[in-house]
Amino acid sequence: MRWFETPNFDFNGSRKIAYAISGILFVASLVAIFVQGLQYGIDFKGGKEIVLDFEQPVSVVDLRSELAEPLGNAPEIKLFGSESEVLIRTDNESPISEVQDIITSNIQSLYPDNPFSVEKTDVISARFAEDLKWGALQAVIYAIVIIFIYILIRFRNWTFSAGAVAALVHDVVIVLGLFTILSNHVPFSLQIDQAIIAAFLTIVGYSLNDTVVVFDRIRENSNVHKGMDFMPMVNKSLNDTLSRTVITSLTTLFVVAVLFIFGGEVLKGFSFALLIGIVLGTYSSLFVASALVVELEKRTTKSK
Missing domain, CATH: 1.20.1640.10 (Multidrug efflux transporter AcrB transmembrane domain)
Incomplete structure (x- = not known):
């Protein structure tokens, strides 16, 4: 220098x-x-978040692409602790049970040979x-x-x-x-x-x-x-x-x-x-x- x-x-x-x-x-x-x-993000406008635990690692990019259309827009998806645990956040206004059904059904079709379980679900209120x-x-x-x-x-x-x-x-x-x-x-x-x-x-x-x-x-x-x-x-x-x-x-x-x-x-x-x-x-x-x-x-x- x-x-x-x-x-x-x-x-x-x-x-x-x-x-x-x-x-x-x-x-x-x-x-x-x-x-x-x-x-x-949903931190500041409210929404739902779901944590899924897969048996095998998954691609965050593939999940986001798969869920964008059925949820109405691209959700926020990130790894949650390990490569097989995923946090999904969406501002979809449907009840949490419907949102969970949409997510799980589409992921099952994307990964038919990779079973998963729902670890937890949360709702962030608008207030x-x-x-x-x-x-x-x-x-x-x-x-x-x-x-x-x-x-x-x-x-x-x-x-x-x-x-x-x-x-x-x-x-x-x-x-x-x-x-x-x-x-x-x-x-x-x-x-x-x-x-x-x-x-x-x-x-x-x-x-x-x-x-x-x-x-x-x-x-x-x-x-x-x-x-x-x-x-x-x-x-x-x-x-x-x-x-x-x-x-x-x-x-x-x-x-x-x-x-x-x-x-x-x-x-x-x-x-x-x-x-x-x-x-x-x-x-x-x-x-x-x-x-x-x-x-x-x-x-x-x-x-x-």
């Missing part, structure tokens, strides 16, 4: 291009979310799902509010808090928008469930970590280079931390990419959210959070 030993990129000089890119992605994501709507949805939303909102307060206390400057929170909201909304746009165009589930909420909170933490490193260097440089204008000082701080930012992002990206490729169907949505979030978090740390701090500082100085 010798190329990053003495970088001198003009990040703030490119901030208007970054504003345009972020603005287009942000608005497109909001439009997709409000027009197409988020694709919720319980609504409570989960509200709890997940609260978790994200509380995390952002606490982060705002933490940055404000640590750096004693509200512009740093505003820049950090704006970057976090930017990342989460764009990931949600991409999930909405791509939900019908990828061969794996991008429904919003509890695992995806965990991914969003992970993205928030990752993006914040990068942003705080940059802000720390800005504070250090403001003490060392007291006569330097604020914008060049922010640019210097971004270049000072660039090597660390790139190495951390690439190594994390490699690990999550392996998880996405080899982690199985159940982790596809979670790892896909992290892949997008790492790229967006790195971008927002370099071009969104610090750029907003520069803009807010300029306006604050002018008003004084």
Whole structure:
């Protein structure tokens, strides 16, 4: 990484291009979310789940394909403890007994030589799902509010808090928008469930970590280079931390990419959210959070 030993990129000089890119992605994501709507899993909209225990291992892909038509849409299917135990989740509105009959009869025709038993059945009510949805939303909102307060206390400057929170909201909304746009165009589930909420909170933490490193260097440089204008000082701080930012992002990206490729169907949505979030978090740390701090500082100085 010798190329990053003495970088001198003009990040703030490119901030208007970054504003345009972020603005287009942000608005497109909001439009997709409000027009197409988020694709919720049964955790957040209610449904039925059935656990089956087979004598021999089965294919999750084959099961999903076989059950999609009789259930009305593709169910959520994942291995449950072993390769012969399967968890099936569906939002089919029929009574649980009818849903169980549909599933068992179609699976018997798919695997006539592989007997199975029903281990358990559960119904997730719409009220319980609504409570989960509200709890997940609260978790994200509380995390952002606490982060705002933490940055404000640590750096004693509200512009740093505003820049950090704006970057976090930017990342989460764009990931949600991409999930909405791509939900019908990828061969794996991008429904919003509890695992995806965990991914969003992970993205928030990752993006914040990068942003705080940059802000720390800005504070250090403001003490060392007291006569330097604020914008060049922010640019210097971004270049000072660039090597660390790139190495951390690439190594994390490699690990999550392996998880996405080899982690199985159940982790596809979670790892896909992290892949997008790492790229967006790195971008927002370099071009969104610090750029907003520069803009807010300029306006604050002018008003004084």
